[in-house]
Amino acid sequence: MAPTADDELAPSAELDLTNGHLATLADVELPSGLQSLDVTANRLRSLEPNLLALTGLRRLCIRQNLVSEAAEVEALASAPVLESLDLRDNQFKALPNLAAFTALQCLEVSYNEVRSLAPLSKLGSTWLSELVAACNKIAVIESLQHLSQLHALELGGNRIRTIEGLAQLGQLQELWLGRNRIAEVGDGLSSLTNLRRLSLQSNRLTSMAGLQHCTALEELYLSHNGIQQLEGLQALTKLKILDIANNRLRQIDGLETLQLTDLWANDNAIESLDEVEAVLKSQTGSLSCVYLRGNPCAEAGGYKLRMKIALPKLEQLDDSPVA
Template structure:
């Protein structure tokens, strides 16, 4: 097994070693970064818990199930990045001792609640990733006022809530949940640059008016019927409304988009599409419209290329 002489310095990479245990591994106390991705560790063994100087610990793709073992890490006061993605955690650990944490990754576990975050010792957390768990509510984030990235996609969230204190948030990922409306849940997020609500239960876009810094908006695979509320989003560059029930392209006049994905909707009139794209003539480089009635005509591609002289991508085909 690898020893410290084979890994000089303060970083040690033991990823993809498929180890069931660390018994034969020497872990020097001087370590500040340890990567144990893709092993078969079921517990955080005493030699690991004894390390007090770790600033970065990655335990992706292991078999850790007990939150209490994470809580016992000796490096808790100095640890800045903790990655527990793709383990078997049924609950978040209480992170009261983790006073320096900046990044927490717990995606692909079996976590049901964010409530333990209320005990987090660090209010300096900037990135929180908890995708693909069984979380039902956005909660216990009030103290995390420095948070910039929040990933909660692939959970069981029904409402956009609990975000009022996150005024510095720049990325919010809530795709593949059970959200039926945006409502006023985004009212405090005036610095938000990326928002994903793909594959939810939305029928309207209402509720985006306060997100004036948005640059990327992903709303595909919902039940949206009308494009609305876009006039407040002057910084928007990427708009994805594919796989909805939209019948008409509209409300683009105040935008300078580079990418527009509106495929697989119910847009019928190619004449109306050309008019709507007039304001995007000098900026749009990528557009998807396939799967709409307006894309069925033999002159569809030629007319779109003529309407958008800077186009580089039309549906699945690069534009030469």
């Protein structure tokens, strides 16, 4: 079983120094029994000895500071009990060696200059459930094979070209890979049968091939790619939200086995409103939100009225609530 802790900490065990305009913690009294420390949005360039000496910290957030030395994180005396570590928006060029962090469950390192996930191969915790490393300079998905308890992985805004290194992550439920350089899905997702949310927005996809393996998907985000046709959706019978906006679609089809609540297909080249109505007949009992603006079909006469009649559950059409 994973390490457990009370959700509510005693007031004396928590210290929030957010927006304190602090350049140092040297003169701040940090109680020895401190379990949660938040120093978001200060001007810290290093972790002083009084912070490093704390042995009971379970949660540490130093986001939006100027810390750059991974070795200082490695020196935390609280490593064996720390459950949540937030290093977002600092100046780290490399991930710290986390071998001593045997209780870590959540790690956030977004908005740094990290180039490699390789140091994660030494992570001491087998309980990591959330890894967020968006907006770095990561080019390869690697060193995650042993993170069998990972439920959420965020690698958006990096330099990734290939979906790989995920085969052992069978418990993964959320995968965010938007704003990378991915040209195809391939077999990279074939083992992720528990995946519920997937984002591949703003990549270089021209095909949906490979997504059919993710049969537990409930939300699929594919906007801002070069996809020309829908495919593989028949197997995704649990899908509720489908975002295919800003692609190169001329028609929407293959939705017959789905019961979508949200369909975002705006800014494509979908021409026939008659075809749209026919395709969406299977969704009349579920669709409540539809975006089609930016398509020729949305310029057809009586567009709004026709969609309202075709979809009795519709609450939102493009940017307007349906009265």
